[in-house]
Amino acid sequence: MRKVLLATLGSIAVLTAGGALANDELIKMSQxxxxxxxxxxxxxNTRYSKLNQITAANVGKLQVAWTFSTGVLRGHEGGPLxxxxxxxxxxxxxxxxxxxxLSKDNHIVWKYEPKQDPNVIxxxxxDTVNRGVAYGDGKIFLHQADTTLVALDAKTGKVEWSVKNxxxxxxxxxxxxxxxxxxxxxxxxxxxxxxxxxxxxxxxLKSGKQVWRAFSExxxxxxxVDPASTTELGKPVGKDSSIKTWQGDQWKIxxxxxxxxxxxxxxxNLVYYGSGNPSTWNPKQRPGDNKWSMTIFARNADTGMAKWxxxxxxxxxxxxxxxxxxxxxxxxxxxxxxxxxxxxxxxGLGYTLDRITGELLIAEKYDPxxxxxxxxxxxxxxPTYGRPKVVDQYSTEKGGEDKNTKGICPAALGTKDxxxxxxxxxxxxxxxxxxxxxxxxxPFKVSYTAGQPYVGATLSMYxxxxxxxxxxxxxxxxxxxxxxWSNKEQFSVWSGALATAGGVVFYGTLEGYLKAVDAKTGKxxxxxxxxxxxxGNVTTYEQGGRQYIAVLSGVGGWAGIxxxxxxxxxxxxxxxxxxxxxxxxxxALGGSLTVFALPQ
Amino acid sequence: MRTIWFxxxxxxxxxSGGMAIAESPVDPAAVKSEDGKYLxxxxxxxxxxxxxxxxxxxxxxxxxxYHSECHVCHGPDGMGSTYAPALTESxxxxxxxxxMNVVASGRQxxxxxxxxxxxxxxxxxxxxxxxxxxxxxxxxxxxRVRPAKKEDKPEAYTQAENSCMAKR
Numbered sequence: 001m002r003k004v005l006l007a008t009l010g011s012i013a014v015l016t017a018g019g020a021l022a023n024d025e026l027i028k029m030s031q032x033x034x035x036x037x038x039x040x041x042x043x044x045n046t047r048y049s050k051l052n053q054i055t056a057a058n059v060g061k062l063q064v065a066w067t068f069s070t071g072v073l074r075g076h077e078g079g080p081l082x083x084x085x086x087x088x089x090x091x092x093x094x095x096x097x098x099x100x101x102l103s104k105d106n107h108i109v110w111k112y113e114p115k116q117d118p119n120v121i122x123x124x125x126x127d128t129v130n131r132g133v134a135y136g137d138g139k140i141f142l143h144q145a146d147t148t149l150v151a152l153d154a155k156t157g158k159v160e161w162s163v164k165n166x167x168x169x170x171x172x173x174x175x176x177x178x179x180x181x182x183x184x185x186x187x188x189x190x191x192x193x194x195x196x197x198x199x200x201x202x203x204x205l206k207s208g209k210q211v212w213r214a215f216s217e218x219x220x221x222x223x224x225v226d227p228a229s230t231t232e233l234g235k236p237v238g239k240d241s242s243i244k245t246w247q248g249d250q251w252k253i254x255x256x257x258x259x260x261x262x263x264x265x266x267x268x269n270l271v272y273y274g275s276g277n278p279s280t281w282n283p284k285q286r287p288g289d290n291k292w293s294m295t296i297f298a299r300n301a302d303t304g305m306a307k308w309x310x311x312x313x314x315x316x317x318x319x320x321x322x323x324x325x326x327x328x329x330x331x332x333x334x335x336x337x338x339x340x341x342x343x344x345x346x347x348g349l350g351y352t353l354d355r356i357t358g359e360l361l362i363a364e365k366y367d368p369x370x371x372x373x374x375x376x377x378x379x380x381x382x383p384t385y386g387r388p389k390v391v392d393q394y395s396t397e398k399g400g401e402d403k404n405t406k407g408i409c410p411a412a413l414g415t416k417d418x419x420x421x422x423x424x425x426x427x428x429x430x431x432x433x434x435x436x437x438x439x440x441x442x443p444f445k446v447s448y449t450a451g452q453p454y455v456g457a458t459l460s461m462y463x464x465x466x467x468x469x470x471x472x473x474x475x476x477x478x479x480x481x482x483x484x485w486s487n488k489e490q491f492s493v494w495s496g497a498l499a500t501a502g503g504v505v506f507y508g509t510l511e512g513y514l515k516a517v518d519a520k521t522g523k524x525x526x527x528x529x530x531x532x533x534x535x536g537n538v539t540t541y542e543q544g545g546r547q548y549i550a551v552l553s554g555v556g557g558w559a560g561i562x563x564x565x566x567x568x569x570x571x572x573x574x575x576x577x578x579x580x581x582x583x584x585x586x587x588a589l590g591g592s593l594t595v596f597a598l599p600q
Numbered sequence: 601m602r603t604i605w606f607x608x609x610x611x612x613x614x615x616s617g618g619m620a621i622a623e624s625p626v627d628p629a630a631v632k633s634e635d636g637k638y639l640x641x642x643x644x645x646x647x648x649x650x651x652x653x654x655x656x657x658x659x660x661x662x663x664x665x666y667h668s669e670c671h672v673c674h675g676p677d678g679m680g681s682t683y684a685p686a687l688t689e690s691x692x693x694x695x696x697x698x699x700m701n702v703v704a705s706g707r708q709x710x711x712x713x714x715x716x717x718x719x720x721x722x723x724x725x726x727x728x729x730x731x732x733x734x735x736x737x738x739x740x741x742x743x744r745v746r747p748a749k750k751e752d753k754p755e756a757y758t759q760a761e762n763s764c765m766a767k768r
Contacts, residue, residue: 073683074682074683075682093711094711118708118710118711118713119708119713119715121711121712121713122673122706122713122714122715123715125672126672127682127683128711193672404746440746442664444664444668445765446668446722447721447722447765449719449720449721452717452719452720452722453669453672453720453722454722455668455669455672455722456668456722457668458663458664458665458667458668459667459668459671460667460676460746461676555682556682556683560681560682560683561671561672561673561675561681561682561684562675562676562681564675564679564680564681564682565675565676565677565679565680565681565686566679567676568676568677568744568745583682584680584682589682589683
């Protein structure tokens with residue numbers, strides 16, 4: 001008996017050690033500023049680098065050091081991983097992966113191109129983008145358009161295992177980056193415009209076996225909540241918290257898709273992410289709060305059980321997906337050290353929460369033009385505590401089917417979409433790429449067919465009345481909920497930002513500029529026009545004693561759909577393309593990585 | 601003189617030859633109407649825009665359906681996106697039959713894939729609406745704007761719509 005017990009304990013210890021090793025290895029690697037080992041830079045999703053060779057004083061001298069064509073066109077979201085002397089570059093569909101040796105003149109050591117059915121392409125709502133690969137345990141993980149999650153040997157590119165995460169025949173596709181946490185790799189799924197019941201799934205790192213799957217809507221066992229211990233704003237969510245907010249079986253085609261970013265706090269073993277819009281875009285067809293769409297989730301990384309949740313936009317009427325990154329920071333607030341989570345939602349509100357308890361601390365507009373809500377009820381004893389107060393004039397539910405509700409800000413693409421912000425612990429400011437666009441939105445009845453779009457709204461977009469610029473790059477104070485500085489941009493800023501210890505913040509523009517600004521003041525210090533519009537995320541690394549800045553160019557994504565032809569002035573009866581620039585006059589399709597450094 | 605005549609004839613032949621290769625667009629003028637749907641001289645659906653800007657029901661309905669189902673790839677007002685063609689251009693020469701075929705069965709050009717929407721009632725029940733709206737856009741009869749004035753929704757249309765949507 002003792003022998004068996006000891007053996008069991010021994011094997012448990014080995015298992016735990018194995019899991020802990022993967023965990024510790026990645027945490028340690030993410031603390032090496034020379035590398036960029038996970039899609040968001042680190043588990044906290046700060047997109048901040050300690051590298052300081054490039055500074056506000058010398059960034060004006062930045063030059064292109066080398067370039068690489070991806071061999072693919074259409075929207076290039078995400079960015080490369082850099083681990084030691086190896087760089088891993090990914091592409092939109094067909095989702096090629098290149099492994100380059102940075103110490104050998106960027107020689108292509110291996111490349112991987114999955115075989116995918118091109119019929120998955122029209123099931124991708126918003127261009128054939130991919131937000132990047134993940135690394136862990138000597139493997140590169142790619143989340144393919146057809147929802148396959150594949151594990152490649154990082155040294156050779158050979159397939160170690162492969163699993164199908166969803167069914168494109170039912171409208172599910174893959175665009176998000178996976179994330180390795182301990183002995184598992186986690187991945188979300190897309191399909192909110194196709195009535196997919198979306199989920200986050202954890203697979204075993206070594207074998208690809210499914211460990212847990214948590215849906216965004218459905219019965220308690222499917223959404224993995226405990227009615228008594230999972231809380232929202234401090235209160236247990238109770239039994240059937242999701243299905244009682246849907247009519248009949250609608251939760252089965254409910255959406256709540258998980259195509260955004262994942263962050264993780266190893267100290268409390270919680271993974272954080274947000275869910276997207278409920279299906280359809282016609283709110284009248286799905287009465288109820290539609291929980292848990294538009295929700296911030298904090299789940300135990302080992303079991304998937306939700307510790308806390310918070311729904312930001314109950315009964316969505318505008319397609320304000322809640323999937324944007326959850327940035328984790330430890331800051332002083334109200335005289336105490338707080339463990340915070342900051343999130344810039346599509347709905348135009350910048351949220352600050354306590355990431356341990358899910359307490360809501362701040363919810364303020366990060367674009368002054370946001371008008372669908374007067375704000376979130378912050379009164380803890382109010383029956384509507386935590387809910388946004390909806391303005392009737394901009395409520396498409398109130399307007400009803402077949403009525404065009406006009407002048408809603410932000411437009412469906414939100415004040416910010418997936419393009420991730422950055423946080424600098426040096427300035428304690430968040431650097432946020434934003435959209436400055438409003439819309440008319442008319443819902444109407446649609447019918448569901450598996451694998452076909454299930455949308456149900458007509459959309460028309462334009463800059464806020466009286467203005468002609470469609471984007472701002474801002475600095476935000478998450479402790480007070482205030483914009484500190486704001487730089488206008490002609491087009492929406494659709495790239496991920498990067499903050500560095502050198503006091504510089506980087507971002508890319510839809511015209512194709514890589515820009516560097518002063519982290520304190522926002523003053524523009526450098527810009528360079530890359531070959532195509534930028535919707536990728538700026539990344540930095542060090543190789544051979546030099547700091548490099550890398551960014552993918554290749555216009556597309558939702559910006560490429562809505563902005564290519566230019567927006568029209570709704571007050572102009574003839575629909576002339578007023579003074580609003582057409583993106584197609586500034587850039588054409590491309591696919592390349594441009595890497596910058598200071599001159600030697 | 602003879603040389604000029606000869607060259608002129610040659611040019612006309614070349615030009616006609618060129619046009620014969622491309623589809624010559626049918627005159628989109630509405631010559632008759634049935635239950636609020638206007639038809640051109642070949643009997644295919646077409647648009648009707650009055651001098652005060654009032655559009656027929658199908659043009660108006662097509663605007664709405666386009667901006668729900670097609671806009672996500674083809675951009676606003678049929679203007680195209682970074683990857684899908686501007687249908688205001690395509691519909692200059694595409695016939696009604698070809699349009700129905702592509703929308704219903706899809707089309708693949710390498711990694712450029714138009715889905716088959718024939719089994720999607722949200723599209724299939726509104727094919728004529730989409731065709732008429734895009735034809736109006738291609739012929740510059742309607743600008744980049746939500747039509748402000750429209751004819752009333754025909755009763756026969758409502759019946760057909762309900763019947764089509766209910767079937768699927």
